[in-house]
Amino acid sequence: MPDRVRGMTEPSAERDPESVSRFVEHFAAQLTEAGMPRMPSRVFGALLASDAGTLTSAELGDQLKISPAAVSGAVRYLAQVHMVSREREPGSRRERYRVHSDQWYEALTNREAIIKRWEDALREGVTSLGADTPAGRRLAETLGFFEFIEEELVGVMERWRVHREQKYPR
Amino acid sequence: MPDRVRGMTEPSAERDPESVSRFVEHFAAQLTEAGMPRMPSRVFGALLASDAGTLTSAELGDQLKISPAAVSGAVRYLAQVHMVSREREPGSRRERYRVHSDQWYEALTNREAIIKRWEDALREGVTSLGADTPAGRRLAETLGFFEFIEEELVGVMERWRVHREQKYPR
Protein backbone atom coordinates (compact mmCIF):
# COMPACT_ATOMS: atom_id res chain seq x y z
CA MET A 1 0.00 0.00 0.00
CA PRO A 2 1.48 3.36 -1.00
CA ASP A 3 1.36 6.24 1.42
CA ARG A 4 -1.85 8.19 1.28
CA VAL A 5 -1.49 11.75 -0.02
CA ARG A 6 -3.25 14.13 2.28
CA GLY A 7 -2.38 17.66 1.15
CA MET A 8 -5.27 20.06 0.71
CA THR A 9 -4.08 20.89 -2.79
CA GLU A 10 -4.43 17.27 -3.68
CA PRO A 11 -7.90 16.52 -5.01
CA SER A 12 -9.73 14.34 -2.51
CA ALA A 13 -7.62 11.28 -2.12
CA GLU A 14 -10.47 9.76 -0.16
CA ARG A 15 -14.11 10.71 -0.24
CA ASP A 16 -16.01 11.26 2.94
CA PRO A 17 -18.78 8.66 2.80
CA GLU A 18 -20.84 10.88 5.03
CA SER A 19 -20.82 13.78 2.56
CA VAL A 20 -21.45 11.51 -0.37
CA SER A 21 -24.42 9.96 1.34
CA ARG A 22 -25.84 13.32 2.25
CA PHE A 23 -25.73 14.45 -1.34
CA VAL A 24 -27.11 11.19 -2.67
CA GLU A 25 -30.09 11.23 -0.36
CA HIS A 26 -30.77 14.90 -0.89
CA PHE A 27 -30.65 14.66 -4.64
CA ALA A 28 -32.65 11.45 -4.66
CA ALA A 29 -35.33 13.14 -2.60
CA GLN A 30 -35.73 15.75 -5.31
CA LEU A 31 -36.01 13.13 -8.00
CA THR A 32 -38.57 11.27 -5.96
CA GLU A 33 -40.58 14.41 -5.45
CA ALA A 34 -40.57 14.86 -9.20
CA GLY A 35 -42.17 11.46 -9.61
CA MET A 36 -39.40 8.89 -9.79
CA PRO A 37 -39.72 5.86 -7.50
CA ARG A 38 -37.53 5.84 -4.43
CA MET A 39 -34.98 3.17 -5.16
CA PRO A 40 -34.26 4.23 -8.72
CA SER A 41 -33.73 7.76 -7.45
CA ARG A 42 -31.26 6.65 -4.83
CA VAL A 43 -29.38 4.36 -7.16
CA PHE A 44 -29.15 7.07 -9.72
CA GLY A 45 -27.88 9.54 -7.15
CA ALA A 46 -25.18 7.13 -6.06
CA LEU A 47 -24.02 6.63 -9.63
CA LEU A 48 -23.99 10.33 -10.32
CA ALA A 49 -21.83 10.89 -7.27
CA SER A 50 -19.35 8.15 -8.06
CA ASP A 51 -15.98 9.17 -9.43
CA ALA A 52 -15.87 6.58 -12.17
CA GLY A 53 -19.49 7.04 -13.09
CA THR A 54 -19.93 3.31 -12.61
CA LEU A 55 -20.76 1.04 -9.70
CA THR A 56 -21.36 -2.64 -9.38
CA SER A 57 -24.52 -4.14 -8.02
CA ALA A 58 -22.77 -5.10 -4.81
CA GLU A 59 -21.35 -1.63 -4.30
CA LEU A 60 -24.77 -0.12 -4.75
CA GLY A 61 -26.46 -2.49 -2.36
CA ASP A 62 -23.72 -1.92 0.12
CA GLN A 63 -23.63 1.84 -0.06
CA LEU A 64 -27.39 2.26 0.02
CA LYS A 65 -28.11 -0.59 2.43
CA ILE A 66 -30.58 -2.31 0.16
CA SER A 67 -31.02 -5.87 -1.02
CA PRO A 68 -29.71 -7.19 -4.35
CA ALA A 69 -33.33 -7.51 -5.42
CA ALA A 70 -33.90 -3.84 -4.86
CA VAL A 71 -30.81 -2.96 -6.86
CA SER A 72 -31.98 -5.18 -9.65
CA GLY A 73 -35.39 -3.56 -9.78
CA ALA A 74 -34.03 -0.04 -9.63
CA VAL A 75 -31.52 -0.65 -12.37
CA ARG A 76 -34.10 -2.22 -14.61
CA TYR A 77 -36.19 0.91 -14.25
CA LEU A 78 -33.28 3.24 -14.93
CA ALA A 79 -32.13 1.32 -17.96
CA GLN A 80 -35.65 1.40 -19.36
CA VAL A 81 -35.73 5.19 -19.30
CA HIS A 82 -32.16 5.36 -20.60
CA MET A 83 -30.72 7.01 -17.57
CA VAL A 84 -28.09 4.34 -17.03
CA SER A 85 -26.59 1.61 -19.14
CA ARG A 86 -25.40 -1.76 -18.02
CA GLU A 87 -22.06 -3.22 -18.88
CA ARG A 88 -20.48 -6.52 -18.14
CA GLU A 89 -17.27 -6.22 -16.20
CA PRO A 90 -14.78 -8.14 -18.34
CA GLY A 91 -13.45 -11.29 -16.72
CA SER A 92 -16.08 -11.46 -14.05
CA ARG A 93 -19.74 -12.14 -13.73
CA ARG A 94 -20.20 -8.84 -12.06
CA GLU A 95 -22.38 -6.38 -13.81
CA ARG A 96 -21.57 -2.73 -13.79
CA TYR A 97 -23.93 0.17 -14.16
CA ARG A 98 -22.91 3.44 -15.73
CA VAL A 99 -24.27 6.93 -15.98
CA HIS A 100 -23.18 8.72 -19.13
CA SER A 101 -23.09 12.30 -17.95
CA ASP A 102 -24.45 13.50 -21.25
CA GLN A 103 -26.78 10.68 -22.15
CA TRP A 104 -28.83 10.86 -19.03
CA TYR A 105 -30.08 14.38 -19.23
CA GLU A 106 -30.70 13.99 -22.90
CA ALA A 107 -32.98 11.20 -21.78
CA LEU A 108 -34.74 13.74 -19.60
CA THR A 109 -35.74 15.77 -22.61
CA ASN A 110 -36.43 12.65 -24.61
CA ARG A 111 -39.65 12.11 -22.84
CA GLU A 112 -40.78 11.80 -26.44
CA ALA A 113 -42.73 8.64 -25.83
CA ILE A 114 -44.67 10.41 -23.11
CA ILE A 115 -45.31 13.56 -25.11
CA LYS A 116 -46.37 11.48 -28.09
CA ARG A 117 -48.98 9.72 -26.03
CA TRP A 118 -50.27 13.01 -24.66
CA GLU A 119 -50.57 14.24 -28.19
CA ASP A 120 -52.41 11.12 -29.25
CA ALA A 121 -54.88 11.48 -26.43
CA LEU A 122 -55.43 15.13 -27.30
CA ARG A 123 -55.96 14.41 -30.98
CA GLU A 124 -58.52 11.79 -30.08
CA GLY A 125 -60.21 14.38 -27.90
CA VAL A 126 -60.33 17.02 -30.60
CA THR A 127 -61.96 14.55 -32.94
CA SER A 128 -64.48 13.12 -30.57
CA LEU A 129 -65.51 16.43 -29.02
CA GLY A 130 -65.51 18.26 -32.34
CA ALA A 131 -62.85 20.65 -33.59
CA ASP A 132 -65.40 23.42 -33.77
CA THR A 133 -66.55 23.26 -30.16
CA PRO A 134 -65.06 25.37 -27.40
CA ALA A 135 -63.65 22.32 -25.69
CA GLY A 136 -62.30 21.00 -28.97
CA ARG A 137 -60.55 24.27 -29.64
CA ARG A 138 -59.00 24.21 -26.20
CA LEU A 139 -57.64 20.73 -26.77
CA ALA A 140 -56.35 21.73 -30.21
CA GLU A 141 -54.46 24.64 -28.74
CA THR A 142 -52.96 22.43 -26.08
CA LEU A 143 -51.96 19.96 -28.74
CA GLY A 144 -50.39 22.79 -30.70
CA PHE A 145 -48.39 23.75 -27.65
CA PHE A 146 -46.88 20.31 -27.26
CA GLU A 147 -46.04 20.08 -30.94
CA PHE A 148 -44.35 23.44 -30.71
CA ILE A 149 -42.30 22.50 -27.68
CA GLU A 150 -41.27 19.25 -29.27
CA GLU A 151 -39.83 21.09 -32.25
CA GLU A 152 -38.14 23.78 -30.21
CA LEU A 153 -36.46 21.23 -28.04
CA VAL A 154 -34.44 20.03 -30.99
CA GLY A 155 -32.84 23.43 -31.41
CA VAL A 156 -32.32 23.87 -27.70
CA MET A 157 -30.40 20.63 -27.46
CA GLU A 158 -28.26 21.54 -30.44
CA ARG A 159 -27.33 24.82 -28.83
CA TRP A 160 -26.59 23.02 -25.58
CA ARG A 161 -24.15 20.67 -27.27
CA VAL A 162 -22.25 23.62 -28.68
CA HIS A 163 -22.30 25.46 -25.37
CA ARG A 164 -21.17 22.36 -23.58
CA GLU A 165 -18.38 21.63 -26.02
CA GLN A 166 -16.60 24.81 -25.04
CA LYS A 167 -17.51 24.97 -21.41
CA TYR A 168 -16.97 21.33 -20.48
CA PRO A 169 -14.50 19.97 -23.04
CA ARG A 170 -13.83 16.24 -22.88
CA MET B 1 -87.72 21.19 -25.37
CA PRO B 2 -86.71 22.36 -28.83
CA ASP B 3 -86.24 19.87 -31.60
CA ARG B 4 -82.81 18.31 -31.56
CA VAL B 5 -80.59 19.20 -34.51
CA ARG B 6 -79.01 16.10 -35.91
CA GLY B 7 -77.26 17.15 -39.15
CA MET B 8 -73.63 16.14 -39.47
CA THR B 9 -72.76 19.67 -40.47
CA GLU B 10 -74.13 20.99 -37.23
CA PRO B 11 -71.44 21.25 -34.57
CA SER B 12 -72.36 18.92 -31.75
CA ALA B 13 -75.50 20.35 -30.27
CA GLU B 14 -75.09 17.89 -27.44
CA ARG B 15 -71.98 16.18 -26.21
CA ASP B 16 -71.93 12.46 -25.92
CA PRO B 17 -71.06 11.80 -22.28
CA GLU B 18 -69.61 8.50 -23.36
CA SER B 19 -67.06 10.14 -25.67
CA VAL B 20 -66.23 12.80 -23.14
CA SER B 21 -65.61 10.23 -20.48
CA ARG B 22 -63.45 8.18 -22.76
CA PHE B 23 -61.25 11.16 -23.49
CA VAL B 24 -61.10 12.24 -19.88
CA GLU B 25 -60.01 8.86 -18.65
CA HIS B 26 -57.53 8.35 -21.43
CA PHE B 27 -55.90 11.71 -20.97
CA ALA B 28 -55.91 11.37 -17.21
CA ALA B 29 -54.16 8.03 -17.53
CA GLN B 30 -51.31 9.74 -19.37
CA LEU B 31 -51.01 12.41 -16.74
CA THR B 32 -50.99 9.78 -14.04
CA GLU B 33 -48.30 7.85 -15.81
CA ALA B 34 -46.26 11.02 -15.91
CA GLY B 35 -46.46 11.23 -12.14
CA MET B 36 -49.60 13.16 -11.25
CA PRO B 37 -51.89 11.56 -8.66
CA ARG B 38 -55.02 9.90 -9.98
CA MET B 39 -57.78 12.20 -8.86
CA PRO B 40 -56.09 15.44 -9.84
CA SER B 41 -55.46 13.94 -13.26
CA ARG B 42 -59.09 13.01 -13.73
CA VAL B 43 -60.40 16.32 -12.46
CA PHE B 44 -58.05 18.17 -14.72
CA GLY B 45 -59.10 16.08 -17.70
CA ALA B 46 -62.74 16.82 -17.02
CA LEU B 47 -62.08 20.55 -16.85
CA LEU B 48 -60.03 20.50 -20.01
CA ALA B 49 -62.86 18.75 -21.82
CA SER B 50 -65.59 21.08 -20.60
CA ASP B 51 -66.92 23.64 -23.03
CA ALA B 52 -66.88 26.54 -20.61
CA GLY B 53 -63.54 25.58 -19.12
CA THR B 54 -65.18 25.64 -15.72
CA LEU B 55 -67.05 23.13 -13.60
CA THR B 56 -68.48 23.24 -10.12
CA SER B 57 -67.50 20.87 -7.40
CA ALA B 58 -70.83 19.07 -7.70
CA GLU B 59 -70.51 18.66 -11.44
CA LEU B 60 -67.07 17.18 -11.04
CA GLY B 61 -68.11 14.74 -8.36
CA ASP B 62 -71.09 13.77 -10.41
CA GLN B 63 -69.30 13.29 -13.68
CA LEU B 64 -66.37 11.40 -12.21
CA LYS B 65 -68.35 9.51 -9.59
CA ILE B 66 -66.20 10.63 -6.70
CA SER B 67 -66.95 12.08 -3.28
CA PRO B 68 -66.87 15.80 -2.48
CA ALA B 69 -63.82 15.09 -0.36
CA ALA B 70 -61.98 13.67 -3.34
CA VAL B 71 -62.88 16.71 -5.43
CA SER B 72 -61.67 18.97 -2.68
CA GLY B 73 -58.35 17.21 -2.43
CA ALA B 74 -57.80 17.09 -6.16
CA VAL B 75 -58.59 20.75 -6.62
CA ARG B 76 -56.31 21.77 -3.80
CA TYR B 77 -53.50 19.91 -5.52
CA LEU B 78 -54.24 21.44 -8.92
CA ALA B 79 -54.49 24.95 -7.56
CA GLN B 80 -51.17 24.53 -5.79
CA VAL B 81 -49.38 23.75 -9.03
CA HIS B 82 -51.30 26.50 -10.81
CA MET B 83 -53.09 24.26 -13.22
CA VAL B 84 -56.54 25.49 -12.24
CA SER B 85 -57.88 28.50 -10.42
CA ARG B 86 -60.87 28.70 -8.15
CA GLU B 87 -63.59 31.27 -8.47
CA ARG B 88 -66.64 31.97 -6.42
CA GLU B 89 -69.82 31.75 -8.42
CA PRO B 90 -71.50 35.12 -7.75
CA GLY B 91 -74.71 34.93 -5.76
CA SER B 92 -74.19 31.39 -4.61
CA ARG B 93 -71.95 29.49 -2.30
CA ARG B 94 -70.91 27.24 -5.11
CA GLU B 95 -67.29 27.29 -6.00
CA ARG B 96 -66.22 26.97 -9.57
CA TYR B 97 -62.93 25.69 -10.91
CA ARG B 98 -61.41 26.94 -14.11
CA VAL B 99 -58.66 25.88 -16.43
CA HIS B 100 -57.04 28.80 -18.25
CA SER B 101 -56.01 27.15 -21.48
CA ASP B 102 -52.86 29.20 -21.58
CA GLN B 103 -52.02 29.41 -17.93
CA TRP B 104 -51.91 25.72 -17.34
CA TYR B 105 -49.26 24.73 -19.77
CA GLU B 106 -47.21 27.70 -18.80
CA ALA B 107 -47.38 26.13 -15.37
CA LEU B 108 -45.97 22.96 -16.89
CA THR B 109 -42.82 24.76 -17.93
CA ASN B 110 -42.75 26.73 -14.73
CA ARG B 111 -41.53 23.80 -12.79
CA GLU B 112 -39.05 26.44 -11.69
CA ALA B 113 -39.38 25.57 -8.05
CA ILE B 114 -38.48 21.99 -8.85
CA ILE B 115 -35.57 22.86 -11.09
CA LYS B 116 -34.26 25.31 -8.53
CA ARG B 117 -34.19 22.62 -5.90
CA TRP B 118 -32.39 20.25 -8.22
CA GLU B 119 -29.85 22.94 -8.85
CA ASP B 120 -29.42 23.55 -5.16
CA ALA B 121 -28.82 19.90 -4.50
CA LEU B 122 -26.29 19.75 -7.32
CA ARG B 123 -24.43 22.82 -6.11
CA GLU B 124 -24.21 21.30 -2.68
CA GLY B 125 -22.81 18.18 -4.28
CA VAL B 126 -20.17 20.00 -6.28
CA THR B 127 -18.98 21.70 -3.14
CA SER B 128 -18.93 18.71 -0.87
CA LEU B 129 -17.40 16.30 -3.38
CA GLY B 130 -14.91 18.85 -4.67
CA ALA B 131 -15.14 20.75 -7.93
CA ASP B 132 -11.88 19.19 -9.04
CA THR B 133 -12.91 15.57 -8.68
CA PRO B 134 -14.40 13.51 -11.49
CA ALA B 135 -17.69 13.23 -9.67
CA GLY B 136 -17.67 16.93 -8.90
CA ARG B 137 -17.13 17.76 -12.54
CA ARG B 138 -20.01 15.52 -13.55
CA LEU B 139 -22.31 17.27 -11.13
CA ALA B 140 -21.11 20.64 -12.34
CA GLU B 141 -21.88 19.74 -15.93
CA THR B 142 -25.33 18.55 -14.99
CA LEU B 143 -25.89 21.75 -13.09
CA GLY B 144 -24.77 23.67 -16.15
CA PHE B 145 -27.31 21.80 -18.22
CA PHE B 146 -30.20 22.77 -16.00
CA GLU B 147 -29.13 26.38 -15.89
CA PHE B 148 -28.93 26.39 -19.66
CA ILE B 149 -32.37 24.87 -20.11
CA GLU B 150 -33.84 27.31 -17.67
CA GLU B 151 -32.58 30.24 -19.71
CA GLU B 152 -33.59 28.78 -23.04
CA LEU B 153 -37.08 28.13 -21.82
CA VAL B 154 -37.67 31.85 -21.53
CA GLY B 155 -37.08 32.34 -25.23
CA VAL B 156 -39.08 29.30 -26.18
CA MET B 157 -42.12 30.54 -24.32
CA GLU B 158 -41.82 33.97 -25.90
CA ARG B 159 -41.77 32.42 -29.35
CA TRP B 160 -44.73 30.28 -28.43
CA ARG B 161 -46.79 33.28 -27.45
CA VAL B 162 -46.13 34.86 -30.84
CA HIS B 163 -46.85 31.64 -32.67
CA ARG B 164 -49.99 31.17 -30.69
CA GLU B 165 -51.23 34.71 -31.23
CA GLN B 166 -51.52 34.13 -34.93
CA LYS B 167 -52.56 30.51 -34.94
CA TYR B 168 -55.10 30.60 -32.13
CA PRO B 169 -56.30 34.21 -31.97
CA ARG B 170 -58.66 35.01 -29.15
Added chain:
DNA sequence: CGCTTCTTTCAGAAATTTGTGAAGTTAAGG
Protein backbone atom coordinates in the same frame (compact mmCIF):
# COMPACT_ATOMS: atom_id res chain seq x y z
C1' DC C 1 -19.33 -30.44 -17.12
C1' DG C 2 -19.98 -29.11 -12.50
C1' DC C 3 -18.93 -25.48 -9.05
C1' DT C 4 -19.23 -21.02 -7.70
C1' DT C 5 -20.49 -16.33 -7.97
C1' DC C 6 -23.54 -13.03 -9.23
C1' DT C 7 -28.16 -11.54 -10.86
C1' DT C 8 -33.04 -12.01 -11.50
C1' DT C 9 -37.62 -13.53 -10.37
C1' DC C 10 -41.36 -14.34 -7.28
C1' DA C 11 -44.46 -14.46 -3.36
C1' DG C 12 -45.53 -12.23 0.49
C1' DA C 13 -44.90 -8.73 4.49
C1' DA C 14 -44.70 -3.96 5.43
C1' DA C 15 -45.39 0.61 4.46
C1' DT C 16 -47.45 4.12 1.93
C1' DT C 17 -51.01 6.25 -0.65
C1' DT C 18 -55.67 7.02 -1.85
C1' DG C 19 -60.56 7.76 -1.28
C1' DT C 20 -64.53 7.71 1.72
C1' DG C 21 -68.00 8.92 5.28
C1' DA C 22 -68.83 11.87 8.87
C1' DA C 23 -68.15 15.72 11.54
C1' DG C 24 -66.64 20.51 11.30
C1' DT C 25 -66.34 25.14 9.24
C1' DT C 26 -67.73 29.02 6.55
C1' DA C 27 -70.77 32.21 4.62
C1' DA C 28 -75.19 33.34 1.96
C1' DG C 29 -79.85 34.51 2.69
C1' DG C 30 -83.69 34.96 5.09
Added chain:
DNA sequence: CCTTAACTTCACAAATTTCTGAAAGAAGCG
Protein backbone atom coordinates in the same frame (compact mmCIF):
# COMPACT_ATOMS: atom_id res chain seq x y z
C1' DC D 1 -78.88 35.75 14.36
C1' DC D 2 -80.34 31.38 12.64
C1' DT D 3 -80.69 28.15 8.89
C1' DT D 4 -78.84 25.80 5.44
C1' DA D 5 -75.97 24.90 1.38
C1' DA D 6 -71.48 24.12 0.15
C1' DC D 7 -66.73 23.07 0.90
C1' DT D 8 -62.94 21.19 3.92
C1' DT D 9 -60.73 18.37 7.27
C1' DC D 10 -59.98 14.14 9.66
C1' DA D 11 -59.69 9.31 10.92
C1' DC D 12 -59.91 5.10 9.05
C1' DA D 13 -60.51 1.26 5.53
C1' DA D 14 -59.00 -0.34 1.22
C1' DA D 15 -56.01 -0.69 -2.42
C1' DT D 16 -51.62 -0.20 -4.21
C1' DT D 17 -46.78 0.05 -4.14
C1' DT D 18 -42.36 -1.11 -2.43
C1' DC D 19 -38.86 -3.96 -0.54
C1' DT D 20 -37.22 -8.27 1.13
C1' DG D 21 -35.73 -13.19 1.63
C1' DA D 22 -35.61 -17.34 -0.74
C1' DA D 23 -35.25 -19.95 -4.73
C1' DA D 24 -34.16 -20.22 -9.46
C1' DG D 25 -31.38 -18.84 -13.37
C1' DA D 26 -27.01 -17.47 -16.06
C1' DA D 27 -22.17 -17.44 -16.90
C1' DG D 28 -17.24 -17.53 -15.89
C1' DC D 29 -13.64 -20.83 -14.41
C1' DG D 30 -11.49 -24.92 -13.10
